[in-house]
Amino acid sequence: MAEHITPRSTSYSDWYVDIVLKAQLADYSPVKGSMVIRPRGYALWERMQSALDGMFKATGHQNAYFPLLIPESFLHKEAQHVEGFAPELAVVTHGGGEKLEEPLVIRPTSETIIWSMYRKWIQSWRDLPLLINQWANVVRWEKRTRLFLRTTEFLWQEGHTAHATEDEAREETLRMLEVYRTFAEEYMAMPVLTGVKSESEKFAGAVNTYAIEALMQDRRALQAGTSHFLGQNFAKAFDVQFQNRESALEYVWATSWGVSTRLVGALIMAHSDDNGLIVPPKLAPTELVLIPIFRSNNREQVLPAAEKLADELRKEFRIVVDDDESNSPGWKFAEWEMRGVPLRIEMGPRDLENGQVTMVRRDTGEKEAVALDAAGARARALLDEIQQNLYQRALEFRGANTHYPATWDEMAALYQGEDAPGGFAVAPWDGDAATEALIKEETKATIRVLPFGNEEEARGKTCIRSGKPARHMAVFAKAY
RNA sequence: CGGGAUGUAGCCUAGUGGCUAAGGCGCCUGCUUUGGGAGCAGGAGAUCGGAGGUUCGAAUCCUCUCAUCCCGACCA
Numbered sequence: 420m421a422e423h424i425t426p427r428s429t430s431y432s433d434w435y436v437d438i439v440l441k442a443q444l445a446d447y448s449p450v451k452g453s454m455v456i457r458p459r460g461y462a463l464w465e466r467m468q469s470a471l472d473g474m475f476k477a478t479g480h481q482n483a484y485f486p487l488l489i490p491e492s493f494l495h496k497e498a499q500h501v502e503g504f505a506p507e508l509a510v511v512t513h514g515g516g517e518k519l520e521e522p523l524v525i526r527p528t529s530e531t532i533i534w535s536m537y538r539k540w541i542q543s544w545r546d547l548p549l550l551i552n553q554w555a556n557v558v559r560w561e562k563r564t565r566l567f568l569r570t571t572e573f574l575w576q577e578g579h580t581a582h583a584t585e586d587e588a589r590e591e592t593l594r595m596l597e598v599y600r601t602f603a604e605e606y607m608a609m610p611v612l613t614g615v616k617s618e619s620e621k622f623a624g625a626v627n628t629y630a631i632e633a634l635m636q637d638r639r640a641l642q643a644g645t646s647h648f649l650g651q652n653f654a655k656a657f658d659v660q661f662q663n664r665e666s667a668l669e670y671v672w673a674t675s676w677g678v679s680t681r682l683v684g685a686l687i688m689a690h691s692d693d694n695g696l697i698v699p700p701k702l703a704p705t706e707l708v709l710i711p712i713f714r715s716n717n718r719e720q721v722l723p724a725a726e727k728l729a730d731e732l733r734k735e736f737r738i739v740v741d742d743d744e745s746n747s748p749g750w751k752f753a754e755w756e757m758r759g760v761p762l763r764i765e766m767g768p769r770d771l772e773n774g775q776v777t778m779v780r781r782d783t784g785e786k787e788a789v790a791l792d793a794a795g796a797r798a799r800a801l802l803d804e805i806q807q808n809l810y811q812r813a814l815e816f817r818g819a820n821t822h823y824p825a826t827w828d829e830m831a832a833l834y835q836g837e838d839a840p841g842g843f844a845v846a847p848w849d850g851d852a853a854t855e856a857l858i859k860e861e862t863k864a865t866i867r868v869l870p871f872g873n874e875e876e877a878r879g880k881t882c883i884r885s886g887k888p889a890r891h892m893a894v895f896a897k898a899y
Numbered sequence: 900c901g902g903g904a905u906g907u908a909g910c911c912u913a914g915u916g917g918c919u920a921a922g923g924c925g926c927c928u929g930c931u932u933u934g935g936g937a938g939c940a941g942g943a944g945a946u947c948g949g950a951g952g953u954u955c956g957a958a959u960c961c962u963c964u965c966a967u968c969c970c971g972a973c974c975a
Contacts (some may be wrong), residue, residue: 432969470914507974528975562900562973569974622975630975642975679975712934749935767934777934863971899975 420571424757426693431637432565433777438687439566442696442758452564452571455678458665459758460567463683464574464703468554468785470606470701471576471678474598480550480578485532487556493531496656501528503623507559509571525558530624530649530675533579533772534657541581541671544663547579548591555633565765567684568641568899575679581671583663585650588672592648595676596629598863607682608699608809609689610817611643612843612890616869619852622675626650631869632894634817635688638841640867640896646676690782690809695757698779700802707738708760712748712767725766726775732795736802761805762798784810821845830883834897835861843896847889849882858884864895 424441425433440446444460454763472482488511494501504527509536511523526532533551541549558572578595580799582588596613603611611631621628621725625647627747633643654660663669663728700706709729713721722742729740739760748765755763775788778797782805789797820842824830844864848854859865873892880889 430969436968447967449966503974557975559974563971573975575975644973679974680975710934714933715931718933744933747933747935747937749933749937751936752934753936765934769934 424693424695427636427853432567434693435684435688436566438691438696438757439684440515444687444696445566446681450571452561454566454570456574459704460683463686463698464680466702467602467606467682468576468703471598471602472552472554474602475552475578478550478594478598480552480580482553483551484555485526485529485536487526489526489529491522491524491534492713493535494524496531497624497652499652500656504528504559507561509560512684520619526555527557527559527647528677529555529557529577530552530579530653531657531860534653534673537579537581537671538659541659541661544583544661544754547581547583547671548587550578550580550591551580552576564641565684565899567687568681569689573680575677577675578679579675581654581659581667582674583661583672585672588643588674589648590629592629592646592674592676595674596631596644596646599631599646599676599678602678603631603633603643604810606699606701607686607689608701608806608813609643609685610810610814612868612870614870614873614894616645617852617855617866617893619855620866622647624649624652625675626652630868630894633685633689634813634843634896635899636816637688638820640843640898640899641681641685641688642800642867642898643682643889644676644678647674649673649675652657689813691697691759694753696759697809698759700761700806702762703738703759705739705758705760706736706802707732707762707764708751708755709738709740709764709766710748710751710755711740712755712765715769717768720771721766721768724771728764728766728791728794732798735795736798752779762801764794764798780805782812806848817843824883827883829840830895831862834864841897843894845892845894846883847877847880848886848891849887851882851885851887853893854882854885854887862895864897866893867896867898868894870894 424437428432442459443457445454445456448455494504495639507527509525512519556572556574561569561571566715580591582591598609601614603609611633613631615626616630622645627648629646630642631644632640635641637651650717651672653673659671660668661671670813687696709725711721711725725740729738732738761781763779766832770776774791776791777786778789778801779786780801822833822842822844824833830844830846833840849886855866869891876892877889881887882889
């Protein structure tokens with residue numbers, strides 16, 4: 420079924436597509452730009468959802484569900500918002516066989532429908548803060564799509580909060596950014612940079628957009644999550660006011676924040692290799708695969724022993740026993756490696772003679788013999804090590820591919836030409852959108868984030884491109 | 900949306916105007932096997948991406964169209 424994956428060195432994008440299709444994470448659907456998430460891909464998303472959902476609840480948020488269809492006029496209420504999203508809207512013009520009086524847009528995001536409701540629900544300071552999240556699908560008509568990374572329809576989570584004060588809303592924005600960072604690093608084993616987006620990269624309708632940015636193995640950056648401080652923009656557009664303790668009317672302060680099934684793509688590109696998918700243990704739907712190895716003359720010894728061990732391990736781990744007799748052990752090794760299961764346990768006659776099993780790590784391929792009665796403890800330790808190692812490996816990779824060019828020539832060389840090194844470039848910027856655009860035109864690299872505290876670091880320096888006084892230390896990269 | 904490439908069975912590929920579209924992998928049946936993608940035998944599976952045209956005859960030539968991949972402009 421799944422034999423050959425294009426090596427990363429041959430074609431990184433072919434490699435990526437091969438993994439998605441051959442590990443059966445997703446498949447193309449009949450509609451351009453959209454995809455079917457298959458059970459193995461969806462299981463990854465479910466584990467991400469469950470971890471994130473717990474973190475959202477722990478920070479006081481509640482889930483709700485708002486409808487898919489939004490009156491077109493709602494989008495127009497916030498000028499920046501409609502300008503940003505108009506090109507990618509899917510619009511429903513007919514329903515029940517009749518032309519609709521007002522077209523309905525399929526949500527590209529839910530700020531407008533949610534704030535139209537918040538207007539009804541918020542009257543008093545006692546109604547605040549309002550902390551709501553929803554898990555939903557959204558549609559954005561994309562010109563160029565890629566499995567998981569950019570599809571016309573995708574699944575995501577969008578938090579929408581309303582606050583009495585600017586400080587509180589800003590705090591919330593950063594709190595959720597921190598939740599995303601923690602999730603990326605601790606669960607996905609993927610180090611991320613955090614910071615604020617430049618004006619040209621921010622969300623349509625936001626005052627500030629913050630993001631987590633990760634570096635993929637092809638040295639391109641991927642925006643893996645965003646958190647927006649929306650100021651009073653949507654409150655004013657939808658006339659959402661509350662009475663404060665002094666009985667005065669004030670507009671509400673807002674945030675929104677989201678991560679999507681793009682994270683599945685990020686996970687693949689951050690860790691996987693030419694043998695297939697690699698999934699960090701905390702997110703792996705299956706942590707252990709047990710492969711019994713037997714012949715017809717010893718199958719009665721091996722299989723029961725394997726079942727016994729599996730029953731034991733099942734109490735603590737998500738484990739699958741592959742005792743299918745129609746595939747050879749070698750085939751199974753390759754197959755389960757491609758599926759990304761973090762730890763394989765082999766149990767054959769030679770192991771049983773020695774009262775042991777053989778454990779093989781997916782991240783390094785290292786094999787070791789483990790005494791049967793120590794299997795659970797050793798598996799736990801190895802899974803922890805794998806989780807750590809994946810993070811360390813990605814962190815070292817990012818370190819090795821983060822550059823601090825001293826001159827414009829040095830910086831340009833990072834991105835120009837076939838064999839350009841790519842990666843992150845940290846460099847002083849004058850804060851001018853025109854300079855940013857010029858850099859993008861010349862190198863294809865964009866400002867990914869302006870890290871926290873970057874202004875102080877920029878003091879006294881001059882812009883890498885314009886030579887004018889620098890206002891920011893910006894992180895540049897070619898991005899997905 | 901512009902430029903390039905590709906499209907033949909579930910997957911990979913051969914066939915470049917002429918007989919019933921060929922092979923490998925996978926799949927099904929049976930036997931035999933099982934420590935890095937096993938072997939033998941038999942079998943099922945294709946309106947050659949779709950539509951239209953040229954021709955006595957089209958997978959093959961022409962036009963249009965759709966999809967995927969790559970490169971650009973726009974974006975989680």
